[in-house]
Amino acid sequence: MMVAAASLSAAGAHAQAAEAAVTLRAIPAAPVRGTIVRLVAHFADSTDMPPGLEGEAAGEPLHFEAAGRSYRAIAAVPIEGPDSLSVVLRIVGRPPSDTVVVALPLVTPAYAHEHLTVAPRYTKLDSATQARVDREVSEARAIGPRAHETSRLWKGKFAAPGPGRVTSRFGTGREFNGEVTSRHFGTDFAGKTGAPVRAAGRGVVALVGNFYLAGHAVYVNHGGGLVTGYFHLSRVDVAAGDTVAQGQVIGAIGQSGRATGPHLHWIARYGAITVDPMSLLRLAQ
Secondary structure (H helix, E strand, O other): OEEEEOOOOOOOOEEEEEOEEEEEEEEEOOOOOOOOOEEEEEEHHHHHHEEEEEEEEOOOOEEEEEEEEEEEEEEEOOOOOOOOEEEEEEEEEEOEEEEEEEEEEOOOOOEEEEEOOOHHHHHHOOOHHHHHHHHHHHHHHHHHHHHHOOOOOOOOOOOOOOOOOOEOOOOEEEEEEEEEEEEEEEEEEEEEOOOOOOOOOEEEEEEEEEEEEOOEEEEEEOOOEEEEEEEEEEEEEEEOOEOOOOOEEEEEEEOOOOOOOEEEEEOOOOEOOEHHHHHHHHHHO
């Protein structure tokens, strides 16, 4: 097995491993922390195109699909970590196998901070409630890794789950009563109670629950490792196992769970990595 190491320059946004005759390109060229990025592995000649391509990035498997003389996949960039994203490519299906390691330099955005004053019950949980929260978080997080076992169900770009304006963006630091306690790992949309919430892309409903923090929530498995979640609903219109189309109404805006007013909290995960769901709106297959 040959091992080739290459790194992407911020300007060129491509790197070549001569041994494997493959060029890896990132879209966008400079990936942003906390987002989904498109990876394109291009082979210069049709005779170099292998029967298969595998890989991983940030501890998550990559699901490459052939397109002409290229293989395409998506990857998740964690919001925190090193200055570059290490992508491992493994050419499979023909000897000798090549392993290519590429380092993608990352852009760190300037995340805002929110200063909130709330009742103590929103920040201090008793032991029983904390145990419930821990169980529910564990149950929800198990969906992401299982999504790697499902073939990709979505096509094209995702769509916003509602028409409301964004009131709180992904990555915003949350300061409760003068103490920074968390980061906002989703996007909040304004809306009146009862306003429809729509599936951002085609998928299968993986979980419907009534959680202490998220309230009435729906998780959709889009396959290929990708999951979206819809929180604080006042009504749920789907059940686990349902296949939903992009734009299908899956529930309604509310303020169930730990919410100070009606809104939709929308999340996205690739495997175990939480990313900005708005980055899905720029994702084309």
